[in-house]
Amino acid sequence: MLPDPISSFISDHVESFVQELAQFLSIPSVSTLSEHATDVMSAAKWTLDQVNRCGFSGTIHLTDRHPIMLARSPEVPGAPVLLIYGHYDVQPPDPLDEWKTPPFSPEIRDGYIYARGASDDKGQLLTYIKAIESVLGAGQKLPLNLIILAEGEEEIGSPSLEKFLKDHRGQLLADAVVISDGSQFAHGIPAVTYGLRGLSYLQVEIRGPRFDLHSGSFGGVINNPAQVLADILSKLKNPEGTIAIPGFYDDVLAPQDWERREMASLPVDEQALKDYLGVSEFAGEPGYSILERRGARPTLDINGLWGGFSGEGAKTIIPSRAGAKVSMRLVPNQTPAKIDQLFERFVTANCPNGVSVNITSLHGADPVLVPRNTPAMMAAEKAIEIGFGKRPVFIREGGSIPVVNLIKKHLGQENILLLGWGSPSDGAHSPNERFCLEDFQSGIRSAAALFHELVNGLSLK
Numbered sequence: 001m002l003p004d005p006i007s008s009f010i011s012d013h014v015e016s017f018v019q020e021l022a023q024f025l026s027i028p029s030v031s032t033l034s035e036h037a038t039d040v041m042s043a044a045k046w047t048l049d050q051v052n053r054c055g056f057s058g059t060i061h062l063t064d065r066h067p068i069m070l071a072r073s074p075e076v077p078g079a080p081v082l083l084i085y086g087h088y089d090v091q092p093p094d095p096l097d098e099w100k101t102p103p104f105s106p107e108i109r110d111g112y113i114y115a116r117g118a119s120d121d122k123g124q125l126l127t128y129i130k131a132i133e134s135v136l137g138a139g140q141k142l143p144l145n146l147i148i149l150a151e152g153e154e155e156i157g158s159p160s161l162e163k164f165l166k167d168h169r170g171q172l173l174a175d176a177v178v179i180s181d182g183s184q185f186a187h188g189i190p191a192v193t194y195g196l197r198g199l200s201y202l203q204v205e206i207r208g209p210r211f212d213l214h215s216g217s218f219g220g221v222i223n224n225p226a227q228v229l230a231d232i233l234s235k236l237k238n239p240e241g242t243i244a245i246p247g248f249y250d251d252v253l254a255p256q257d258w259e260r261r262e263m264a265s266l267p268v269d270e271q272a273l274k275d276y277l278g279v280s281e282f283a284g285e286p287g288y289s290i291l292e293r294r295g296a297r298p299t300l301d302i303n304g305l306w307g308g309f310s311g312e313g314a315k316t317i318i319p320s321r322a323g324a325k326v327s328m329r330l331v332p333n334q335t336p337a338k339i340d341q342l343f344e345r346f347v348t349a350n351c352p353n354g355v356s357v358n359i360t361s362l363h364g365a366d367p368v369l370v371p372r373n374t375p376a377m378m379a380a381e382k383a384i385e386i387g388f389g390k391r392p393v394f395i396r397e398g399g400s401i402p403v404v405n406l407i408k409k410h411l412g413q414e415n416i417l418l419l420g421w422g423s424p425s426d427g428a429h430s431p432n433e434r435f436c437l438e439d440f441q442s443g444i445r446s447a448a449a450l451f452h453e454l455v456n457g458l459s460l461k
């Protein structure tokens with residue numbers, strides 16, 4: 001149960017909470033674009049100010065790129081410690097002309113707030129701060145010790161976080177970790193996530209002649225980098241949809257039978273999903289359901305392609321270079337280091353003479369599975385039931401959050417609660433990203449309930 005005064009405080013203040021969310025969303029904290037570095041810093045300072053107002057002591061830590069905000073609640077002696085992680089950086093908003101209202105001018109329409117970062121992850125991160133504020137505002141004390149770790153580099157693969165966790169280990173040790181940076185199973189079906197895919201993200205560049213050439217004068221006598229690139233990319237996958245890189249599946253842990261049965265029991269409205277995506281057919285690895293393909297099987301995707309002329313009309317050239325960005329989603333027990341190596345070997349072996357290939361790893365994240373039957377998980381289940389009014393289902397998500405394995409590795413903590421308040425139709429990374437205000441409120445309620453449930457759950461250990 002959520003104590004009445006806290007519940008009322010949330011109901012009475014939800015409008016001002018939404019106003020604050022809108023302020024947070026107005027900061028264009030795009031981590032991958034260097035011209036937005038000062039905005040990422042502003043977002044860090046905004047969160048610091050928010051937690052300071054809750055009586056936390058917080059600090060902004062500078063890194064090689066974007067700052068990390070770390071804050072701690074006043075000590076509650078003998079009570080468990082919960083580490084809350086979130087990120088205040090966002091993905092680039094383009095294509096801009098597809099947004100109905102500008103990405104950094106939040107607008108509320110039909111119960112949703114629209115802006116880049118609304119769901120991923122500013123809206124979800126803020127639920128914890130507003131939950132803390134609501135406990136205190138209701139005249140109560142926090143029942144446990146809280147640490148908030150918020151970063152500005154998640155969307156670029158969290159490059160500074162590993163060193164930070166090592167250097168600040170003593171300040172980060174906790175009995176459980178909670179991360180709300182994902183989604184419910186479907187809108188109105190809250191979930192606890194117990195698995196995330198990992199990621200290998202690479203860039204491939206093919207170079208041929210010193211400059212673009214007349215395709216009439218030189219066509220037919222040299223290898224065309226764009227053609228070479230297309231040939232190589234087409235070899236990465238077999239026609240039926242499996243990945244053709246030798247060794248790619250060697251370390252893949254197959255989903256267990258019970259897990260496959262459980263996934264099969266989750267309601268998937270395939271037609272509704274097709275309609276949302278605007279596609280007439282699904283594709284992918286044969287023998288696996290849509291849910292298995294999205295969460296429990298590895299994939300390879302081309303994220304972008306360039307080379308030669310793509311402006312209006314025709315230009316008869318052989319481009320001097322061509323390139324692609326390719327990402328592979330990984331599952332336990334694949335590792336980005338090994339997959340990068342297999343990819344590189346395969347691409348190099350398939351590159352013909354007369355052109356050169358250059359492969360760069362842009363970032364990686366380890367796949368993860370977290371234990372399901374722990375007291376912390378049960379506390380999370382109860383908290384969600386209180387906040388959303390429904391028992392959650394257990395799911396594996398297809399996205400990646402680099403911090404999860406870093407926490408396992410450097411803090412030795414496996415009690416990691418992945419509780420997404422968003423929804424798969426929020427449009428994370430897409431134009432018109434949004435967050436349902438009802439979910440924002442349910443998230444705040446669940447977060448506040450989690451504080452109380454964890455105190456009971458963790459002291460039962």
Ligand code: BES
Nearest residue numbers: 120154155156157181182365397399400
């Ligand atoms: N919040 C997402 C991760 C996510 C997506 C979790 C969907 C669960 C469901 C996160 O911000 C993200 O986008 N991560 C990147 C990885 C990173 C290394 C750039 C991703 O998954 O592409």
Ligand code: MN
Nearest residue numbers: 120121154181
């Ligand atoms: Mn995120």
Ligand code: MN
Nearest residue numbers: 091120155428
């Ligand atoms: Mn993201």
